[in-house]
Amino acid sequence: MAPPVLLLAALVAYPLIYNIGLSLRNYRTGEFVGLHNFARAFQDPLLFASLRATTIYVTSALVLEIALGLSLALLVHRTIRSGWARTLIYLLFIIPMVTPPVSAGVIARLIYTPTYGVLNAGLRAVGLIGEDILWLSRADTAMFAVVSVDVWQWMPFVFLVCFAGFQAVPQDAVEAALVDGAGGWHLFRHIEFPYLSSLLLLVLIFRFTDTFRVFDHVLVLTGGGPGATTEFLSVYLYRIAFKFFNLGYAAAVSLFVLAVSSLAFAILGRYLGREVAE
Amino acid sequence: MKPRGFWRLVSIAVLLILGALYLFPYFWMVLTAVKPLGEFYRFPATIFPERATVQPFVSVMVSRGFVTLLRNSLVVCLAAVGIGLIVSMLIAYPITRLPVSPRFRRALLNWILSLRFLPPIVVVIPFFDIVRRAGLYDNPLSLVLLYAVFSLPFATWMLKGSLLEVPMEIEEAALVDGATRLRAFFTILLPQIAPALLATAVITFALSWSEFMFAFILSATPRSQTFPIGVASLVTQFEIIWNEMAAVGAIAAAVPVLLLLLARRYVLTALTFGAVREKA
Numbered sequence: 248m249a250p251p252v253l254l255l256a257a258l259v260a261y262p263l264i265y266n267i268g269l270s271l272r273n274y275r276t277g278e279f280v281g282l283h284n285f286a287r288a289f290q291d292p293l294l295f296a297s298l299r300a301t302t303i304y305v306t307s308a309l310v311l312e313i314a315l316g317l318s319l320a321l322l323v324h325r326t327i328r329s330g331w332a333r334t335l336i337y338l339l340f341i342i343p344m345v346t347p348p349v350s351a352g353v354i355a356r357l358i359y360t361p362t363y364g365v366l367n368a369g370l371r372a373v374g375l376i377g378e379d380i381l382w383l384s385r386a387d388t389a390m391f392a393v394v395s396v397d398v399w400q401w402m403p404f405v406f407l408v409c410f411a412g413f414q415a416v417p418q419d420a421v422e423a424a425l426v427d428g429a430g431g432w433h434l435f436r437h438i439e440f441p442y443l444s445s446l447l448l449l450v451l452i453f454r455f456t457d458t459f460r461v462f463d464h465v466l467v468l469t470g471g472g473p474g475a476t477t478e479f480l481s482v483y484l485y486r487i488a489f490k491f492f493n494l495g496y497a498a499a500v501s502l503f504v505l506a507v508s509s510l511a512f513a514i515l516g517r518y519l520g521r522e523v524a525e
Numbered sequence: 526m527k528p529r530g531f532w533r534l535v536s537i538a539v540l541l542i543l544g545a546l547y548l549f550p551y552f553w554m555v556l557t558a559v560k561p562l563g564e565f566y567r568f569p570a571t572i573f574p575e576r577a578t579v580q581p582f583v584s585v586m587v588s589r590g591f592v593t594l595l596r597n598s599l600v601v602c603l604a605a606v607g608i609g610l611i612v613s614m615l616i617a618y619p620i621t622r623l624p625v626s627p628r629f630r631r632a633l634l635n636w637i638l639s640l641r642f643l644p645p646i647v648v649v650i651p652f653f654d655i656v657r658r659a660g661l662y663d664n665p666l667s668l669v670l671l672y673a674v675f676s677l678p679f680a681t682w683m684l685k686g687s688l689l690e691v692p693m694e695i696e697e698a699a700l701v702d703g704a705t706r707l708r709a710f711f712t713i714l715l716p717q718i719a720p721a722l723l724a725t726a727v728i729t730f731a732l733s734w735s736e737f738m739f740a741f742i743l744s745a746t747p748r749s750q751t752f753p754i755g756v757a758s759l760v761t762q763f764e765i766i767w768n769e770m771a772a773v774g775a776i777a778a779a780v781p782v783l784l785l786l787l788a789r790r791y792v793l794t795a796l797t798f799g800a801v802r803e804k805a
Contacts, residue, residue, distance in 0.1 A: 462645070
């Protein structure tokens with residue numbers, strides 16, 4: 248087993264070390280510049296704008312996905328008993344999760360495009376708007392559009408994980424609480440939630456790392472615009488590295504992205520370590 | 526439990542609305558794909574096409590040459606799945622069937638899992654430079670390599686899980702009877718884990734198929750561009766040809782959706798690395 252593991256380690260470690268090398272150089276001249284690229288990051292207003300946009304994206308997507316997914320899981324768990332209905336719900340919800348981001352981009356385009364889009368047509372039909380909203384050309388609505396795609400695709404993930412969590416709660420504990428006269432809220436807060444909390448942490452870390460590095464559907468849908476309002480970190484890094492070919496500066500900033508993701512993984516790793524060790 | 530007729534109605538209503546919210550977009554994408562362009566621009570809009578046509582599919586696949594991209598995607602993804610499965614089996618087998626220290630096992634599994642959290646942009650910046658210097662820019666080989674590496678977290682964890690479910694005794698009995706380890710692996714173990722192996726192949730294929738960023742940055746011409754890159758080019762061009770865009774979007778979505786409906790039992794388990802088991 249040693250050879251594949253070592254080869255793999257080399258394959259993964261080499262680009263990362265290479266990245267550090269890139270970050271210490273001026274890419275155009277190849278000259279060693281020390282920490283210049285890192286110092287530059289602190290005076291880059293575009294980077295701060297990108298960080299701000301990323302924070303808005305990550306927070307709104309996470310809050311919506313977890314709030315909606317968890318409440319839906321609770322609702323379905325309490326009210327839908329039939330096995331085939333549950334299977335149907337499962338099947339319905341794995342579809343968006345496995346839809347490629349570019350297809351989600353196509354779908355969002357068909358919905359948000361001004362004159363021929365479904366959304367404006369619907370709003371016009373019920374008389375809510377007189378003239379078309381340019382969803383992808385205004386800062387606030389463009390942000391709404393890219394977040395909505397994320398929530399649409401990944402709320403089902405939160406739902407399915409939480410739903411499976413509810414089913415893992417021992418029936419005895421639930422019945423005992425009911426005999427003691429526990430209400431719905433009490434049952435959730437004191438009996439079911441403790442079983443869900445570790446799964447919620449898992450979901451939180453998965454969704455955090457995925458939204459923090461979001462790229463695909465944003466590039467397809469808004470390309471970072473209008474202006475730079477949806478230019479999240481990965482999109483900004485893409486522009487520095489592959490439009491301006493400043494790989495040195497991009498490498499320096501990407502190490503920050505790596506650090507944040509590693510931190511999130513370390514938190515999950517502690518939890519998983521506990522689970523594996525039992 | 527208390528009568529919950531009211532909440533049951535709420536629940537059914539919510540689920541019906543969600544069902545519409547989730548199915549309508551796919552439905553609309555397919556309908557747009559079979560509408561002649563003139564009908565798409567008509568006002569007020571029609572929902573069902575008056576004259577359904579497959580012309581958008583033909584024109585985009587043949588005239589625009591998307592068949593080539595489809596072929597690239599198939600070749601790259603199949604190669605990556607093959608390599609990924611072999612490497613992950615070479616890792617999963619020893620740590621589950623051979624005596625290794627639990628600490629080492631856990632460290633290795635965690636490290637492989639960490640690949641799942643490695644942001645692609647961090648990898649692609651140095652990789653772009655490496656690939657360019659090695660003369661592998663715009664070469665499908667670089668994508669095969671990356672897709673194989675990034676399929677390892679899913680593949681290794683899924684194989685590990687399924688290997689652990691096969692009792693040691695079955696294999697040991699064969700070993701006692703004089704079979705070599707290799708023989709025992711192929712005749713005893715492999716048939717046992719075949720369904721999980723197939724599901725792993727399907728899931729890693731679907732993930733590679735959907736990948737966008739690496740292909741977007743490391744390919745430049747139809748020589749190595751994958752299908753999603755073609756789709757993206759139709760979405761971002763200045764004057765969108767709506768029915769063609771919808772057609773390729775539908776093809777790109779159909780492949781993983783159909784595959785994963787086949788492997789449905791494993792999807793949630795795979796996406797959570799075995800933390801959640803679903804019995805659908």
